[in-house]
Ligand code: C2E
Ligand code: MG
């Protein structure tokens with residue numbers, strides 16, 4: 001907390017720090033309440049093929065709308081939840097909700113055929129994560145081979161041995177595995193050799209200047225080649241413009257998601273959007 005603690009010096013705990021801690025505590029309490037009061041909701045962002053613009057799946061993204069207030073973005077409340085086991089409760093809720101929707105879509109022949117869910121480190125490494133996934137997939141068997149768990153490189157490298165075992169068991173259960181924000185973390189390619197990964201998600205940071213920065217293009221081309229050799233699917237994140245999309249297509253990227261085609265949206269809006277695509 002204190003920037004430098006030299007021996008014999010005092011640790012200054014200033015008002016700003018105290019206020020920040022207080023704010024995080026309040027946010028965490030409010031979030032706990034929100035979970036109980038059903039103020040959380042899943043939105044869905046379509047993922048499309050670059051070749052034919054076919055819908056391949058969607059990513060579930062958590063939304064928090066406190067009544068009478070502006071929505072609070074996940075970039076703000078997820079890190080706070082991640083400080084405690086609250087992220088496990090929230091993560092379980094997200095997984096359950098996602099599986100219920102995916103199973104429903106399957107039974108009604110509507111909606112995307114695949115759904116991706118973000119999994120936080122603490123949740124992924126919690127002792128009963130795999131057995132809870134097993135129970136969930138027994139309850140929603142239609143989600144097997146259709147539910148994609150997105151973890152970041154940081155999650156995996158936090159404990160590589162454990163991650164390897166967990167990922168193998170998750171694969172046996174019929175989960176698909178994706179590396180989110182690929183290229184921004186520790187980017188040791190070594191782990192790709194030994195982990196049963198199905199997909200890489202190219203971080204938006206590489207896409208942003210793809211049409212103007214040859215270096216970014218070179219990096220993406222490399223990652224795409226690696227993915228082809230390892231037979232991994234690739235989804236480019238954060239595609240906002242037509243030039244970005246056409247560059248990705250030229251480079252042979254198979255799939256993308258981004259504001260250019262669709263923002264994350266509630267389920268009923270997604271159904272409308274999908275019927276407009278047909
Ligand atoms: P992420 O998993 O990398 O999700 C992609 C983020 O990029 C989403 O932000 C999405 O709305 C945004 N995005 C998609 N297309 C575009 C685009 O074209 N331009 C720009 N500027 N942004 C785009 P969102 O929904 O605010 O979520 C932020 C992060 O919060 C997520 O990043 C993920 O790490 C985390 N998050 C969201 N929902 C969950 C959840 O249910 N569980 C966990 N553990 N984390 C979540
Ligand atoms: Mg994600």
Ligand code: MG
Pocket residue numbers: 118150180181
């Ligand atoms: Mg993520």
Ligand code: MG
Pocket residue numbers: 180181201203237
């Ligand atoms: Mg991402």
